[in-house]
Amino acid sequence: MCGITGYIGENKTTDILIDGLKRLEYRGYDSCGIAVVDGKNKLYLRRVSGRVDALDKLVAGDPVKGAQSGVGHTRWATHGAPSEDNAHPHTDCAGEVVVVHNGIIENYLDLKEKLQAGGHKFKSETDTEVIAHLMEDKLKALHVQAAAMRAEMLEPVFFEAFRRTLADLKGSFAISMVWARCPGLLLAARMHSPLVIGLGKGENFIASDVSAFLKHTKKVVFLNDGELAAVRMDGVDYYTFAGKKTAKDSVTIQWDSTMAEKGGYKHFMLKEIHEQAEAVENTLRGRLLPLGGEILKAEMGLSAEAMKGFSSLQFIACGTAYHACLVGRGLFENFGLVASADVASEFTDRAKLMARGTLVVAISQSGETADTLFAVREAKAGGAKVLCITNTVGSTLTREADYVLYTHCGPEIGVASTKAFLGQLAAIYLLAGHFAAARGRLSGAEARRYAEDLLKIPRLIEETLEKEPEIAKIAEAFSASEHFLFISRHLNYPIALEGALKIKEISYVHAEGYPAGEMKHGPIAIIYKGMPLLAVAPSGRTLDLMAGNVEEAKARGADVVAIVDAASRKTVKASRYITLPEAPELFTPMLTVLPLQLFAYYVALAKKCDIDKPRNLAKSVTVR
Ligand code: AGP
Numbered sequence: 012m013c014g015i016t017g018y019i020g021e022n023k024t025t026d027i028l029i030d031g032l033k034r035l036e037y038r039g040y041d042s043c044g045i046a047v048v049d050g051k052n053k054l055y056l057r058r059v060s061g062r063v064d065a066l067d068k069l070v071a072g073d074p075v076k077g078a079q080s081g082v083g084h085t086r087w088a089t090h091g092a093p094s095e096d097n098a099h100p101h102t103d104c105a106g107e108v109v110v111v112h113n114g115i116i117e118n119y120l121d122l123k124e125k126l127q128a129g130g131h132k133f134k135s136e137t138d139t140e141v142i143a144h145l146m147e148d149k150l151k152a153l154h155v156q157a158a159a160m161r162a163e164m165l166e167p168v169f170f171e172a173f174r175r176t177l178a179d180l181k182g183s184f185a186i187s188m189v190w191a192r193c194p195g196l197l198l199a200a201r202m203h204s205p206l207v208i209g210l211g212k213g214e215n216f217i218a219s220d221v222s223a224f225l226k227h228t229k230k231v232v233f234l235n236d237g238e239l240a241a242v243r244m245d246g247v248d249y250y251t252f253a254g255k256k257t258a259k260d261s262v263t264i265q266w267d268s269t270m271a272e273k274g275g276y277k278h279f280m281l282k283e284i285h286e287q288a289e290a291v292e293n294t295l296r297g298r299l300l301p302l303g304g305e306i307l308k309a310e311m312g313l314s315a316e317a318m319k320g321f322s323s324l325q326f327i328a329c330g331t332a333y334h335a336c337l338v339g340r341g342l343f344e345n346f347g348l349v350a351s352a353d354v355a356s357e358f359t360d361r362a363k364l365m366a367r368g369t370l371v372v373a374i375s376q377s378g379e380t381a382d383t384l385f386a387v388r389e390a391k392a393g394g395a396k397v398l399c400i401t402n403t404v405g406s407t408l409t410r411e412a413d414y415v416l417y418t419h420c421g422p423e424i425g426v427a428s429t430k431a432f433l434g435q436l437a438a439i440y441l442l443a444g445h446f447a448a449a450r451g452r453l454s455g456a457e458a459r460r461y462a463e464d465l466l467k468i469p470r471l472i473e474e475t476l477e478k479e480p481e482i483a484k485i486a487e488a489f490s491a492s493e494h495f496l497f498i499s500r501h502l503n504y505p506i507a508l509e510g511a512l513k514i515k516e517i518s519y520v521h522a523e524g525y526p527a528g529e530m531k532h533g534p535i536a537i538i539y540k541g542m543p544l545l546a547v548a549p550s551g552r553t554l555d556l557m558a559g560n561v562e563e564a565k566a567r568g569a570d571v572v573a574i575v576d577a578a579s580r581k582t583v584k585a586s587r588y589i590t591l592p593e594a595p596e597l598f599t600p601m602l603t604v605l606p607l608q609l610f611a612y613y614v615a616l617a618k619k620c621d622i623d624k625p626r627n628l629a630k631s632v633t634v635r
Pocket of ligand 1: 428429628631
């Protein structure tokens, strides 16, 4: 997830763009840049690897006078490590067209090959740069004798070349472009990534969200997928990608800019809980079909042959990422592959005992967790190949792994991990599907069904999150409790652990996650009358056993909240229910964790805890 801004008007373009980027830094902050065009058709490009403050200093030391339009970008890398060359805006060969982009161009490798064959020279590793070179080709194809034409005559040419460029793109994009020869027109388009227009007096704005320009105007127009905007100082026209003019209503935003950064949510954690469908969608985008083929080879060098060659998998991580490892272990075992999972800080001795041909899978949102990095180094010293799943491009872990699979969740600001966890699960399900298909554990039809089921998850996530009000009420009823138990079985046992961790780290209360089958081996002794016990019990082969465990807990006085689906609700006798949409048992962890995240959030809210920055915790633990 990145932040884009754009401006056209008489005021200080560079200041407005940079100030907007500062308000969008929560969307990405590994590199940033602006490009502005002055009245003499001169384009200025300023980019840094680092935060917007560094860009501000660079521009202050080298001011641009008289710019009347421009675009800005703050990056959360998806393709190409953080660097000045990979920072947006990106330009064409001639350095006259500039583009900023938020999203993923799925077909960028094909487009890049064709453009390079046509003589285009690329300066970055990003997917975005193909847009600028495509535009250059379209302008040439329209036989633009730019020197001979006045700027306003060039506007229809700029517009048509932009439209044709959009037609070649596949994937998700919010983009904005300026062309040095046409400083009076800024173009913007939206497909699966947010883009909003700010309407001012004699000036207009575009941005990924309203926080970028809210101090200048609260009158906004939200673009929909498949719509583009032609933005001039004196007004904005809207079109479909096919070029049909459309009318758009403006709305007046009531938020202040702090609320806007959180998208109107009270905390980043709640905002990120609601970004999980998008995080899963973006992580799966363009990587799923055909399962077991060579689709991951192009991106990360993992061939079907290699997937067939590994004898077993060894997952390692810390905290929430370790819970993702446990889901991964169960999932790969489900496909007949031997798999283990260890907390990274406990893995060291085991690193030397791994069987030959083991693939170590290290999972880390930050890619900087010291325990995980140390365990990876031990594993490599033991001769293992390492595949990492991380949300942070260019992080240390990516430089130490043999294969890198990025989750595309955008920056996770809340210390308690939510969307990064769902992104990790999406990456694990993606990998497991490819491994199973490559190793003949999923037939063609089964692989297609598996992919179809996985692609339904984002919608089921949205449906599950609609239960938020009832979950909030249940959480508030338990907000005075000092002890919580979370139980489940099989693939949902890690979800019980994750639910316990969430409530511990943001509400500071004692909570334990347990395999339900273990309760009678001791822990059941701690149950007291009214003790909150959350039982994750979706339909599946462990349901009857789970129903029995709930009975045993209730008989000792536990106050049971059951996370069920409509069918399993009939079997489990709880005091309260949170009923989720039906999903194939294999995929339930991606849904059952959602109510536990919300439960933890609303208990912490009731206890007035510092939810985004819980005491004693760091977002990335870079010490052992
Ligand atoms: C998650 O809610 C925690 N904040 C923490 O356990 C985290 O998952 C753990 O520190 C691992 O971080 P990583 O994914 O960046 O390696």
